[in-house]
Amino acid sequence: MTGSMDQGASANPGSPAPERSRSEHAGPEPAGIPPKLSVVITCWNYSQYVDRAIRSVQSQHREDCELLVVDDGSTDGSWEVIGSTGARALRVDNGGQRKACLHGLHHTLSPFVLFLDADDELLPGSLEAIIANLDDSVAKLQFPLKRMDGDGNIISGPVPELDAFRGRQLVRRVLQTGVYTTPPTSGNVFRRDVCHLLEGAEYDKAVDGVILFAAPFMGDVVSLSQPLGLYRVHDRNDSGLGTELNSQSLRRDLRRFVDRMGHLRQIVETYGFAGELVVPEQAYFYLERRFYLAVAEGERISVQSLLRLLTVLWREYYPARTKAVITAFFLMTSMLPKERARRGLAYRLDAGKRSPLGLLQALI
Structure with missing residues (x-):
């Protein structure tokens, strides 16, 4: 293995200016403590789930965590549900998950970002466990999720089962195979500079792609073995899970x-x-x-x-x-x-x- 890897977080002065939001829910005034983590929830027509996703973050009362909800042009009443939670929220024209996440990225400030799907949830105490393991040398933190069905019933244990480790041992695996065992989107936290790689991923509408596999080259990967969130399986999962063979x-x-x-x-x-x-x-x-x-x-x-x-x-x-x-x-x-x-x-x-x-x- 050759080459060197940058450990520190960095700003991206060359990033494009954020897109204009069509409307905004102001939400609460930011706390005086600089946020260490941003949770960005992106929503497209998930009015039946988004309230639970938002409240799973709000209920943890972390002043060092900022929450932003980006409504990706929903037409099913999601925007009204989001407004009822009091969360800070932005509404944009429908452009897909990647664009919605980038919009949220440009409207948050913390050095680390968790993109939480609107049909998923975080478990109590998860933000404390995540933030305790973050520092400038960390490029990505991952944790398992438990699966639940459309009604919120738990249908599995931790998925995937992850070993606890910290380091750069995944570099060789990515080079040899192109992948490694990683949770779905909601089970990952990325340093901000890693997230900016999404700007060059026009081929993809989702965010659980290149940043997962570039992160080991950009800093330490922290892997936690305990489940910290819930992944909902239903017939509208973009992955196709829970649907007929496609x-x-x-x-x-x-x-x-x-x-x-x-x-x-x-x-x-x-x-x-x-x-x-x-x-x-x-x-x-x-x-x-x-x-x-x-x-x-x-x-x-x-x-x-x-x-x-x-x-x-x-x-x-x-x-x-x-x-x-x-x-x-x-x-x-x-x-x-x-x-x-x-x-x-x-x-x-x-x-x-x-x-x-x-x-x-x-x-x-």
């Missing part, structure tokens, strides 16, 4: 991964890692999604492509037992009739509670 979503994942890797390559080269980042089409994530797409569209799985996928899988950082289970799934899925293979894959990609028995029943 080949369009899988194609989008593939395009997004290739575009993100091109952006990431530009970033890591500035830190002295030119040529060390894996080619996207050779990465396990790409090959896995390509396998899923073939199953979803009823394509025949060639022996050559299956062997290539399994070879790359066994170079991954997963435990041997996990690799063995995944290998069995790939082999079984590739041999089953198309409809049964699709059922098994849909079960595997479902964000709800899963088990080996449930997978077997789905395949049969």
Whole structure:
């Protein structure tokens, strides 16, 4: 591993001027204590959930945490619900999550930012645990989330299960695979300069992309093992979790991964890692999604492509037992009739509670 990595937070004087908001809820006057953390909640037509997201932050009464809600042109009454909470809020024309988050970024001041989805929530005491682990050398902090259904019922334990650590050990993993185990958007806190990388991610409407994988090159990653938030699984998740098997979503994942890797390559080269980042089409994530797409569209799985996928899988950082289970799934899925293979894959990609028995029943 070569090159050096900048540890300190930095301002971005070249950032574009913030977009004008169409309307604003003023919210409470800022406290005299400089905020250490900004929670930016972005909302698009989540009137049934956004109140809970906002109050999960407000109820923790942290004067060193500023809260800003950005309504991304909702048409379902979300803006009125947001106003009833008394939170400081801005309303902009609909432009997608990334643009809404950047709008919030430009209207907050703290050195660290948590982008909380409007259908998710933070758990009591989470802000205290987060802020206690932040300093200038931290580029990203992550923590698991518990899954809940549309009615707020908890349906899983901590996801993903994370080891507690601090450091830059993820650099090598990103270079070799392009990814690492990371929570959804609401389980991550980023230093402000890392967030500014979103300005160059025009290919993406979401924010759980390049900044996740660039962060290890820009400072320490702090990983906490205790769950500090709740991730809601329902039929409107942008990831497609909780919905029927969707080949369009899988194609989008593939395009997004290739575009993100091109952006990431530009970033890591500035830190002295030119040529060390894996080619996207050779990465396990790409090959896995390509396998899923073939199953979803009823394509025949060639022996050559299956062997290539399994070879790359066994170079991954997963435990041997996990690799063995995944290998069995790939082999079984590739041999089953198309409809049964699709059922098994849909079960595997479902964000709800899963088990080996449930997978077997789905395949049969």
